[in-house]
Amino acid sequence: MSQILIRFLVGGAVVSAFAILGDLLKPKSFSGLFGAAPSVALATLGLTIATEGASYAATESRSMIAGAIAFMVFASCVSWAMMRYKVSALLVTICAVPLWFGVAFGLRYMWLK
């Protein structure tokens, strides 16, 4: 239970820190870089290495490559859809989440299995 609480607090703090950093910077295309910051990875991998070992963290990181490619597809589609269609950011981003799942799990089973 305490491990979950630590993960929650560390994760929330690291993600918020990168998000605030992104908010502060201009232009928007540059601050957007911080939307793809390795915040969840930093919060998780430090704790994972300490509890499960470096090999376990390396396996997670290998899969993270597929997640990062899926993130690229997700963010590109969101950017395109918001310019192309007259829909809100919330609707586009939520509708695009299944795309992230499709690409991430597709790559995992085709390439990283």
Add this chain to the structure above:
Amino acid sequence: MQIKVDPSVIGQTRWYEYAIRFLFGGLVTVAAGIIAKRFGPGIGGLFLAFPAIFPASATLIEKHEKEKKEAKGLRGTWRGREAASVDAAGSAMGSVGLLVFASIVWQFAPRYSAWIVLMGATVAWLTVSVLIWYVRKQV
């Protein structure tokens, strides 16, 4: 184009908007750990690059830009969407850096000190992301 720091944004963001991002960040970090325990590190690792706070951040950018335009008596809906779209394009560039981050940790974590690897991978993420952004601006 010059990179600037704009501290006025801090005042625009309400406390519950910070809380939402903290909550989502914390929840995804917990979920990534639980999924890795239940289904193994191969599946759990995917979630280290999950767009956890992306919907919240994009909505926030859209809302703030819209409010800025409306304060000047203009219609800000389109400007809000454009700002969120440009931010998402930046995130797509940053995701290449995220890929480099993951590759470095994958290759070096078993051989070197965890903190050195994580710090080095973070510097590599930032360097690659900024470089791609800079090259994109020049083209």
